[in-house]
Amino acid sequence: MSTPLITVEGLSKAYRIGLKDEIPDTFMGALTGWLQSPLRNLNRLRRLNTFHKEVATARSAGNRSQQGSMAAPDDGGLSTDIETDIVWALQDISFEINQGEVVGVIGHNGAGKSTLLKVLSRITDPTTGRAVIRGRVSSLLEVGTGFHAELTGRENVYMNGTILGMTKREIDRKFDDIVEFSGVNKFLDTPVKRYSSGMKVRLAFAVAAHLDPEILIIDEVLAVGDAGFQRKCIGKMQDVAQSGRTVLFVSHNAVALRSLCQRGILLQGGRSVMDGPLPEVLDFYLSSLNSVAAQEDLATRTDRGGKGDFRVQAIEIRDEQDVAINTVATGQPTTVAVQISDSVNCPQCALRVYDDKGHFITQFDSRLNSLEDDLPNVSTDVIRCSVPEVLLMPGHYRVDVELFAEGVRQDQVKAACAIEVISGRLHGRPLKDRNNLPSIAHPHRWVYQTPCQKEA
Numbered sequence: 190m191s192t193p194l195i196t197v198e199g200l201s202k203a204y205r206i207g208l209k210d211e212i213p214d215t216f217m218g219a220l221t222g223w224l225q226s227p228l229r230n231l232n233r234l235r236r237l238n239t240f241h242k243e244v245a246t247a248r249s250a251g252n253r254s255q256q257g258s259m260a261a262p263d264d265g266g267l268s269t270d271i272e273t274d275i276v277w278a279l280q281d282i283s284f285e286i287n288q289g290e291v292v293g294v295i296g297h298n299g300a301g302k303s304t305l306l307k308v309l310s311r312i313t314d315p316t317t318g319r320a321v322i323r324g325r326v327s328s329l330l331e332v333g334t335g336f337h338a339e340l341t342g343r344e345n346v347y348m349n350g351t352i353l354g355m356t357k358r359e360i361d362r363k364f365d366d367i368v369e370f371s372g373v374n375k376f377l378d379t380p381v382k383r384y385s386s387g388m389k390v391r392l393a394f395a396v397a398a399h400l401d402p403e404i405l406i407i408d409e410v411l412a413v414g415d416a417g418f419q420r421k422c423i424g425k426m427q428d429v430a431q432s433g434r435t436v437l438f439v440s441h442n443a444v445a446l447r448s449l450c451q452r453g454i455l456l457q458g459g460r461s462v463m464d465g466p467l468p469e470v471l472d473f474y475l476s477s478l479n480s481v482a483a484q485e486d487l488a489t490r491t492d493r494g495g496k497g498d499f500r501v502q503a504i505e506i507r508d509e510q511d512v513a514i515n516t517v518a519t520g521q522p523t524t525v526a527v528q529i530s531d532s533v534n535c536p537q538c539a540l541r542v543y544d545d546k547g548h549f550i551t552q553f554d555s556r557l558n559s560l561e562d563d564l565p566n567v568s569t570d571v572i573r574c575s576v577p578e579v580l581l582m583p584g585h586y587r588v589d590v591e592l593f594a595e596g597v598r599q600d601q602v603k604a605a606c607a608i609e610v611i612s613g614r615l616h617g618r619p620l621k622d623r624n625n626l627p628s629i630a631h632p633h634r635w636v637y638q639t640p641c642q643k644e645a
């Protein structure tokens with residue numbers, strides 16, 4: 190049997206809460222900082238040393254309490270050691286990936302997906318365990334990473350290629366394809382700092398995918414591009430995969446995962462809880478998402494993103510009489526009330542509706558459809574979205590929520606609430622129950638064209 194391209198053994202990664210930007214988490218990081226600013230970093234290195242001692246203490250405490258595992262609760266939630274403020278972003282992960290495998294890494298917010306890809310891309314070191322990579326890795330993890338802001342698009346393409354170990358001639362050969370794919374032709378000689386985030390992603394993806402990596406690692410970044418560009422990227426990743434390369438792909442997009450990956454690894458609370466054929470892993474993940482939406486109290490959930498100054502406390506579905514309801518009938522006028530943890534100046538909210546297969550069905554985004562009472566300086570802790578007629582067909586849906594204040598994303602929760610839609614009246618007429626209903630009912634009308642109309 191051939192040697193796997195990636196071997197991960199007992200991999201764990203601990204972070205110390207609150208020191209994200211202050212302290213490097215590797216000795217190499219500390220050393221680089223030292224060279225830049227010796228005095229400040231003397232202090233940093235002392236604290237790094239303390240951090241590593243704390244990690245060792247936490248680990249040995251864990252070994253005492255649960256033989257062979259780390260000092261972390263096994264509750265599927267975020268693993269935080271309260272005494273030392275250590276977050277175990279990854280815990281005891283092991284797997285192998287062979288050449289040509291296309292693997293989707295799946296999980297709730299904060300499950301450890303990005304950390305895993307950062308370790309595999311050598312952006313951060315593991316705290317314990319090891320990851321052996323046998324091949325040239327090209328990764329695209331965050332918008333703009335890997336680009337030097339002051340250099341032009343052209344210069345960045347050459348810099349990235351050189352980092353990947355390619356010769357100038359090799360990059361020259363790929364250059365036109367990269368530029369054509371990215372669509373940033375006109376801005377090639379503009380410094381990347383002037384690019385929009387969409388342009389950066391386009392160029393970064395084009396570079397990562399065209400520079401012949403043996404292993405291509407892509408994080409959620411595709412979410413930034415438009416639907417057309419996303420399709421193009423999926424197509425390109427399929428080409429890369431078909432040419433025998435290995436692809437690791439983090440995404441919440443079920444359609445993209447299904448079309449690209451054969452295998453899925455599901456992370457939960459930093460642990461790998463399922464590794465198998467993608468459809469099975471994805472279905473398990475989606476059903477767990479739906480049950481989280483139906484059962485867990487939104488206010489106390491920790492698997493959320495955003496800055497966190499304000500959080501969404503609760504989401505209620507209300508009927509015409511403003512009474513909270515659990516099920517909605519197709520065609521029913523409905524209001525969604527989003528309760529915020531504090532009074533916020535002009536909050537904005539996005540609700541995204543997915544069906545039980547993870548397909549993105551529709552969205553209600555106050556940033557796109559301006560608020561009816563669009564008054565400046567309104568402070569409120571409840572934002573309401575009224576839907577004159579629910580066009581969802583009977584079935585189970587989940588709603589992801591995002592909350593923004595002054596353009597900053599403050600909260601982001603996947604599967605924040607579940608909606609059960611039952612049969613009702615559509616455009617005034619009773620809905621006939623049938624198998625195989627689509628998810629959405631577009632308003633429409635059928636007429637017979639009379640012969641007379643045909644001639645006209």
Ligand SMILES: Nc1ncnc2c1ncn2[C@@H]1O[C@H](COP(=O)(O)OP(=O)(O)OP(=O)(O)O)[C@@H](O)[C@H]1O
Nearest residue numbers: 204205206209278297298299300301302303304494
């Ligand atoms: N540099 C850091 N310092 C402290 N904690 C961190 C750091 N990076 C990640 N974490 C924490 O580690 C956990 C795993 O984070 P990670 O970003 O890997 O999750 P994720 O599955 O990629 O989440 P998302 O889907 O929201 O991007 C989270 O609780 C996160 O807050």
